[in-house]
Amino acid sequence: MPNPSRPRVAALAAAALVMTSALAACSSDPKDADLTSQALNWKDCPAPSESEGGGPAPSPLPGGAAWQCATMKAPLDWGKPKGDTIGIALIRAKSSGAEDKRIGSLIFNFGGPGGSGVTTLPAFGNDYAKLRTRYDLVSFDPRGVGRSDGVKCKNDQQLDKYFQQDAMPDDAAETKELVGNITQFNDACERNSGKVIPHVATTDAARDMDLMRQVLGDDKLHYFGISYGTELGGVYAHLFPKKVGRAIFDGVVDPTENSEEGSLSQAKGFQLALDNYAKDCTSKVEDCPVGDTPEQVKAKIAKLLKDLESKPIPGVFPRELTQTAATSGIAQSLYSKDFWEYLTEGLVQAYEGDGKILMLLSDSMNGRNENGQYSNIQAANVAVNCADDKPRYTPAYVESKLPEFRAASPQFGDYLAWGMLSCTDWAVPGAAEHPDVSAPGSAPILVVGNTGDPATPYEGARKMVDALGKGVGVELTYEGQGHGSYDSGNKCVRGAVDGYLLNGTVPKAGTVCK
Known part of the structure; x- marks a missing residue:
C-alpha cells in the first residue's frame, strides 16, 4: 500500500543482524566466483525501462560528456557465490578533471528502497558537477530495482x-x-x-557495492547515500569498515528503530x-x-x-x-x-x-x-x-x-x-529488528541531518553517529526544510560536503548550517 514510511523515498528500515551474522561465516570476497575480474562493457545509455520509470535516454552533461551504462554480474545468493548470478545495472559519468587529480568513483544511492539510481543520477547530474572534477559519478539499480531484475507484482x-x-x-x-x-x-x-525476493536485503546490496568497488578498480568505497541510502551505507560500513573511503550520509535513517x-x-x-x-x-x-x-x-x-x-x-x-x-x-x-x-x-x-x-x-x-x-x-x-x-x-x-x-x-x-x-503474509521472513551499522575502524563518515526533514527526522542523524561508533560519524546540522540537505543548495552544507569529498577536510563535529 502507498506509504511514505515504506518508500524510504521516505526512509525507514531495518536490515540484518541475523543475515549479517549468518553471512559472516561465508566468503565475503567473490573471487571464488571470478566476478571481481569481470570487465564492464560501458555503452551509451538506453532510454529507461518501464520498471525504471520510462522516459528518454539521459541527455549529455554540459560540455557534451555522455552518460554510460553497463551491467555488473553479482551472485544472486551471496551465501552461494559460485551459483546463479544477477545483473546489476550501472551508470556513470567519467571525471571531468585531470587524470592525476582523480580520486576514484563516487557511488550514489538516492534512497527508496526501490529508487533507480540509473535514472536518478542523470536527473541531478548538474548538481554534482563540482564533485565530477575529481570523481567518476556512478550509481546503480540495486537488486530487485529497475533493470536489476526488478521485482514485479501487479500490472x-x-x-x-x-x-x-x-x-x-x-x-x-x-x-x-x-x-x-x-x-x-x-x-x-x-x-x-x-526467485529474486529472497535476495534483496540491504546486506545483499551492500555486498554488491563492495564487488562494485573492486570491479571499478577502487581500493576504497567513496560513497554518497541519501535517505535509505544512508542505511545502506551504514550496513556497508559495518560489513567492510576498512574499505570505507570518503562517505556522506544525507537525510539520515535512524538505525536504532x-x-x-x-x-x-x-x-x-x-x-x-x-x-x-x-x-x-x-x-x-x-x-x-x-x-x-x-x-x-x-x-x-x-x-x-x-x-x-x-x-x-x-x-x-x-x-x-x-x-x-x-x-x-x-x-x-x-x-x-x-x-x-x-x-x-x-x-x-x-x-x-x-x-x-x-x-x-x-x-x-x-x-x-x-x-x-x-x-x-x-x-x-x-x-x-x-x-x-x-x-x-x-x-x-x-x-x-x-x-x-x-x-x-x-x-x-x-x-x-x-x-x-x-x-502481511510476505513470502520471506524479515532479517532483523533493525540494521547493524557499527563500524569500528572505518574512516570518518559525514552525517548530515536536516531539522525540518519529514521523511527521515533530524533525530536520526545523532542516532546514526552514535551507532557508527566513536571516531566514525561526524554530525553536521542543516536548519532547513524538506528531505535531505545537499540538494537544497545551501552553501554551507555544500561547502562542507564538497570539502570532505574533494579535499578530505572533515568539518568540525556539531557544525550548524542555516
Missing part, C-alpha cells in the same frame, strides 16, 4: 485500483478488505518474482513539515489561499480528507481523488519546500472539487508516469523492507497503536499506522 491497471483503495479503515469490513488487498499484492510479488518506531517517527516528521508549511503560508504578506491561520489550514485539510472518504472528487481521468490518494499526495508535497506551492495550488483546486494536482502528487509518490505506467519503486520498496524488517504486525495490533499515532499526527497517523501491515 498498471491493477495498481491503479490498488492505490485507490481505502488504506485507513474505520471498521472490521474495511480492515478485512485492506488486509485482503495487501495479501493479494504480496502474493503477486511472490508469483512473479519468487524497528519498523513501528520508524513509522511513528515519520508521523511526527510529516506533521512537523505540515505545521511548517501552514506557518509559512499564513505568514506571507499576501493572503494564504488555504487558510488565515496555521490551525485553520490544518483544520481545512482534515475536513477535506474526511469528506473524501465518503465522497471522492474527480482526479486524473478516469480516476477519482480518494482520501488515501489525497493523503499520499500531501505527503509527497512535503518532501521539498519547492513543492509547497504545488500543495497550495492542489488544495485550492480540491476545495473547488478538482483533485488533479493532489492526484498527480500521489502518482509521483507511487511511481506512476503520465502515460499510466508504473515503475517498480513500490514493489521493490515492499520487497526490500520485508526482507529487512523482522516484525510482522496484525490488524489488532495496529488498532491498539492508533491513539499513539494519531497523537503524533492528526493528518498522517492513521495512514502510517496502517502502513505497518505492508509485510
